[in-house]
Amino acid sequence: MILVIARKELRSLFATPMGWLILAIFQAIAGTYYSLSFNQYFEIMQSAQWQVQRIGITQFMAEGVFGVATVLMLFVVPLVTMKLISEERKNQTMTFLMSAPLSMSELILGKLLGIISYLSLLIFSMTLMIVLMRPLAEIDLPYLLTHALGLWLLMVASSALGLYVSCLTATPILAAFCSLVALAACLLLDKFFTDNQQALFYDFSLMQHYRQFASGMLNSFDILFFVLFATFFVLLSIRRLHADRLYD
Template identity: 75%
Template sequence: MMMMVTLARKELKSLFASPMGWLLLAISQALVGTYYSLSFNQYFEIMSSGHWQVQRIGMTQFMAEGVFGIAALLLMFLVPLISMKLISEERKSHTMALLMSAPISMTEIILGKLAGIVAYLSLLIISMVVMILLLAPWTEIDLPYLLTHALGLWLLMLASSALGLFFSSLTSNPILAAFCSLTALMVWQMLDKFFTENSQALFHHFSLMQHYRQFAQGMLNSYDLVFFMLFTVFFVLLAIRRLQADKLYG
């Protein structure tokens, strides 16, 4: 357990030690902040026009849909860029064998690296929650809705990170890992768009965005929660199995 925490701390420090880590975080914050400002102004413009449908939505939901919506799109690009080096860079720099020879299991390696990237991306989600909470002096914040929406985005980020980590474990080329992760995430997030004619199609229920939308509507559904957890566990197990195969067969 301590080795896993140490590895997670190492991954987090390495992200902040590189210009790329700060650059990605800065760009993300800038985009989220822009949508925050635009949503804030747009809300009051529509409210002043007396548009009753927006009045019924409430400021918390209106702001969260804009801010969290752009963040969900950002994750599709951020996760491949951040996760691409987790395992592939270790192979490329020939430090993977050294890591495997350390007194640490393959499970601890994968979970430690996953925890590092999740901690990094969680900073973005926390900052968005704080942004909306700063509106409390001027409006009533629907805290249960806000936290439910934030949980959905966090679960989406967790599942995407597990998938990115798996693809990083397949190759020693970080660029190839990023491309495969991005392609897979684009497909997995939009599976429901490919089956619009039949909402009961099997693949419709495998769409990440389909399950995220339930949280975005303020609904805490155990089915969606279990889906994200199983999705994460599935790709974590695949990554562990991949490292075990490397250790056994070289």
């Protein structure tokens, strides 16, 4: 049942102009940064006089392409998650879902899986762009895949947050705005506590854990953080729908 819901959610994204428009804009911006980073790399390397001043093309390209992707995700995730549950409430079809022979866990996980599948296409396409440079340059695949994994985990955690916010309102636009604010806060928590890296909220910053992957470090603690972050908001979403089923 989870896969059925996920396929339905994925088809609904590609059945609307918004799904294709987001994909096209994302690819256009990522492709532009890809081209700019490629040209900029060789310009910088030609002016580097010492070997220590030189960096690998994989790191340079990934920082440019994945860096802009991180910013784009801040806007893309709220847009694709805002309708997951709030539109069901708005169209008054939530009652049918509540009475359907499926658990709230299946509903939430199915919708989340559909969104993750859609966003994974964006990450895969960016990773593929850099991999396709292999005939022209030596690509550090372990570093690239580690960086891509970090961005994917960041996307999963952000989608879980957006899904929960969508469960709280019947207005998709309001859900998108609240998701944007909440996601921005979670990404930038470490910026508010730069003077005290031991502060509790410093370790809850999504960007702080993502940076470890961006530097090529595969840390089990950072993976666990993203998994627990996503699980927390998935459980909150399930609990919210259970409450609606009980009191409706």
